[in-house]
Amino acid sequence: MKVLVAVKRVVDFNVKVRVKADQTGVELANVKMSMNPFDEIAVEEAVRMKEAGKATEIIAVSMGPAACQETIRTALAMGADRGILVQTDAELQPLAVAKLLKAIVAKENPQLVVLGKQAIDDDSNQTGQMLAALLGWPQGTFASKVALDGGKAAVTREVDGGLETVSLTLPCIVTTDLRLNEPRYASLPNIMKAKKKPIETIAPDALGVDVAPRLVTLRVEEPAKRKGGTKLPDIPTLIDKLRNEAKVL
Amino acid sequence: MTCLVVADHSNTDIRPSTFCAITAAKQIGGDIHVLVAGKGCAGAAQAAAKIAGVSKVKVADADAYAHSLAEPTANLIISIAAEYSHILSAATTTGKNVLPRVAALLDVAQLSDISAVKSADTFIRPIYAGNAMATVQSKDAKKVITVRTSTFDKAPATGGSAAVENVNAAADPGLSTFVGQELSKSERPELTSAKIVVSGGRGMGSGENFKIIEALADKLGAAVGASRAAVDAGYVPNDYQVGQTGKIVAPELYVAVGISGAIQHLAGMKDSKVIVAINRDPEAPIFQVADYGVVGDLFQLVPEMTKGLG
Numbered sequence: 394m395k396v397l398v399a400v401k402r403v404v405d406f407n408v409k410v411r412v413k414a415d416q417t418g419v420e421l422a423n424v425k426m427s428m429n430p431f432d433e434i435a436v437e438e439a440v441r442m443k444e445a446g447k448a449t450e451i452i453a454v455s456m457g458p459a460a461c462q463e464t465i466r467t468a469l470a471m472g473a474d475r476g477i478l479v480q481t482d483a484e485l486q487p488l489a490v491a492k493l494l495k496a497i498v499a500k501e502n503p504q505l506v507v508l509g510k511q512a513i514d515d516d517s518n519q520t521g522q523m524l525a526a527l528l529g530w531p532q533g534t535f536a537s538k539v540a541l542d543g544g545k546a547a548v549t550r551e552v553d554g555g556l557e558t559v560s561l562t563l564p565c566i567v568t569t570d571l572r573l574n575e576p577r578y579a580s581l582p583n584i585m586k587a588k589k590k591p592i593e594t595i596a597p598d599a600l601g602v603d604v605a606p607r608l609v610t611l612r613v614e615e616p617a618k619r620k621g622g623t624k625l626p627d628i629p630t631l632i633d634k635l636r637n638e639a640k641v642l
Numbered sequence: 643m644t645c646l647v648v649a650d651h652s653n654t655d656i657r658p659s660t661f662c663a664i665t666a667a668k669q670i671g672g673d674i675h676v677l678v679a680g681k682g683c684a685g686a687a688q689a690a691a692k693i694a695g696v697s698k699v700k701v702a703d704a705d706a707y708a709h710s711l712a713e714p715t716a717n718l719i720i721s722i723a724a725e726y727s728h729i730l731s732a733a734t735t736t737g738k739n740v741l742p743r744v745a746a747l748l749d750v751a752q753l754s755d756i757s758a759v760k761s762a763d764t765f766i767r768p769i770y771a772g773n774a775m776a777t778v779q780s781k782d783a784k785k786v787i788t789v790r791t792s793t794f795d796k797a798p799a800t801g802g803s804a805a806v807e808n809v810n811a812a813a814d815p816g817l818s819t820f821v822g823q824e825l826s827k828s829e830r831p832e833l834t835s836a837k838i839v840v841s842g843g844r845g846m847g848s849g850e851n852f853k854i855i856e857a858l859a860d861k862l863g864a865a866v867g868a869s870r871a872a873v874d875a876g877y878v879p880n881d882y883q884v885g886q887t888g889k890i891v892a893p894e895l896y897v898a899v900g901i902s903g904a905i906q907h908l909a910g911m912k913d914s915k916v917i918v919a920i921n922r923d924p925e926a927p928i929f930q931v932a933d934y935g936v937v938g939d940l941f942q943l944v945p946e947m948t949k950g951l952g
Contacts, residue, residue: 409905410770419774431887487742488751511887513906515769517754522712522742531713531817534739537880547821551880552735553834553889558821559711565817571870571887572880607751611764611777619912621931624924628946631918631936639916639933641838641895642862642951 394541394563396439396448397503398473399494400432400455402464403514416612428464431509433471434569437576438539439507440472447541448505450474454497456490458482462592469587470579476592481604483597487515489604491523496600498528503564505546510535510568521568531561537572643672643762647696648719648731648740651678651686656693658835659732661796663789664693667730668797669759673697675726676804679718681708687806694801704811709820710736714812716743721812723748726784727762733788733890741788750782755890757793771886771909791834792892792913826879828866833882836865838895841884841911844871845900845921845940852877854941855899858948867891867911869901885910900940903928920944 404410405425413420428436442448453468455461456479465476479493498506511518525532533539533548537556540547541563549558551570579587597604625631635642645667650657660676667674676690679702687701700722706714719740723729729744731737733755745752757775758766764779765787833839840859842852852866859866867889868882884891886909896914901907903919903926911917912931919932920943929935936943 404770406906410773412774419770486751488746488749491746513771513886516767516771516886517752518738519742519745519752519754522739523746523752525712526716526743526746529815531815532739532743534712535735550735552823553881555823555825555879555881557709557823559709560819560821562817570880571874571883607780607782608753609779609781611779613769613774613776616768616772616775616912619917619931619933621917621933622929622935623933624929624935624937626936628936628943628950631934632947632950634934635895635916635918639895641916 394448394505395450395452395501395503396442397452397454397498397501397506398435398439398468399506399508399520400436400453400464400468401429401512402426402455402457402461403429403512406430406513412613412615416614418610418613426460428467429509429512431511431569433576434573435507435509436468436471436473437574438569441574442541443472452477452501452503454494456481456485456493465592466587467579469590470584471577475590478592478594479597479600480594481597483604484606485604486606486608487517487519488523488607489602490520491527492602493597493600493604494524495527496602505563505565505567507567507569510570521566525566530565532566533559533561534568535570536567537570539567643727644725645670645672645674645728645730646726647674647676648729648737649676649678649686649690650732650734650736651680651683653680653683654685656686656689658796658832659734659791661693661799662791662794663730663732664695664797665794666756666759666789667728668695670728670762672727675700677719679707679715681705691804691806692800692802694798696802696804699804699806700809701806702809702811706811706814710740711818711820712739712743713818714814715740716747717812717815719744720747722809723784728785728787730787730789732791737788741786745786748784748786750784750786751780752786752788753778753780754788755790756787757790771905772912773905790890792890826881830859831863831865833865833867834889834891837893838862838864839867839891839893840864840897840899841867841869841901842872842899843869843901844875846872846877849877854944858897858944861948861951869907898928898932899944901928902926903931
């Protein structure tokens with residue numbers, strides 16, 4: 394069984410982004426970039442499936458500028474077999490990414506596509522569900538456990554009330570939540586090996602997909618700042634402040 | 643212009659998050675219809691009909707909708723989408739699961755987790771864990787939107803008398819089945835709609851130690867939350883998680899105990915009216931957003947607070 398994994402290059406989760414002075418976006422120059430943390434979990438899950446003999450080949454797909462090669466190399470170092478980069482400098486919104494992924498699915502015929510539930514830059518939480526819709530496949534979103542058995546995937550999902558398990562007919566889409574697994578660190582020998590693994594580069598046009606954005610960002614602003622920082626000496630003072638100053642008790 | 647609000651419900655009642663989505667729909671303007679898709683959901687439909695501002699309730703009562711599975715529910719929404727300019731849902735795990743599927747089937751973008759309505763086609767939404775706020779305009783004819791419930795007030799539960807209309811079930815693609823669920827049982831208020839939230843973090847040290855958080859929460863009539871670190875460590879279940887990719891809360895009072903204050907946690911609670919931090923480390927980032935901080939041993943301070951509230 395072939396497994397496709399989608400990986401996005403995003404601002405590292407430890408970076409506190411700054412809004413640009415001209416309000417066109419956030420400052421990305423000289424900012425550390427990494428693989429979206431949920432996508433690391435997706436790669437890890439696919440690699441574990443291969444180690445368990447459930448998956449035969451793992452293809453890591455990324456989309457965006459040439460630098461996304463690094464993100465694919467990270468996936469290859471974790472254990473993916475080969476990579477595909479849909480290379481473009483254009484802005485890609487989730488619907489366009491889902492359409493591009495659909496075109497790649499048509500070429501590669503995987504039985505399973507694993508994606509992070511959400512990218513930590515645009516916080517959209519859409520691409521997996523959109524891809525499932527476009528393919529007419531079932532979806533197991535926010536997964537904390539995936540069990541493959543006889544043409545079905547049992548996916549345990551993190552939902553607002555707790556956990557829910559659904560059974561999906563393959564082929565299907567899985568999007569990862571935090572508790573699915575703990576991604577491995579790539580070892581140095583595997584990082585070296587990954588340099589020799591193939592990455593195919595494709596242009597969006599070659600896939601016949603119109604990637605024109607549907608949403609226009611008019612401006613990006615700093616959120617309202619909180620004035621924190623007041624420290625109190627003890628609990629009685631705190632209770633007094635909550636009762637008489639903040640009046641929330 | 644007519645908005646369709648897809649209800650989150652328990653078949654017998656409408657969940658609080660839906661009332662916030664209805665407020666967002668009111669700000670967009672036009673008529674508001676509510677879709678209740680479920681199994682044995684007449685009670686929820688009746689409750690929806692009473693919400694102020696709702697002019698029609700559409701009910702789809704069928705086995706396929708018993709567990710809000712994305713595949714049949716999305717097809718149902720598509721079957722009635724033609725008459726709507728906007729399709730909204732609260733940004734709950736149900737809304738986040740179903741609506742992007744609807745958007746893709748309609749070939750439109752989705753606006754996720756909007757925190758404000760500027761006009762019928764322009765919205766504000768947080769990006770980068772709420773460290774930036776984007777004003778976004780949709781160029782699509784139909785808008786598919788999920789609503790951040792913490793920034794919209796709840797629409798009044800009474801005052802409306804909407805017509806209730808049955809809609810036929812759409813074809814179920816039959817690709818998914820519900821197997822089971824493990825829901826957290828709690829007598830405490832629901833996390834995202836509670837007036838007070840007490841959360842514990844890595845500093846709690848164990849699930850057993852969360853008892854002191856629960857004791858304080860019960861004294862305050864509060865919900866219990868947690869940071870990702872506490873959930874990952876297995877101290878509490880996943881549905882306690884407050885943060886960028888967990889639950890977004892904005893209570894009157896948020897008490898963060900043993901939580902350092904990573905960007906991802908702050909994203910889930912920094913719109914709270916009053917924030918209290920109790921932490922051993924005076925340099926912890928949580929103090930920068932806390933209105934009131936107390937530095938010290940939480941195992942001493944939290945029981946003292948519980949006792950002090952008498």
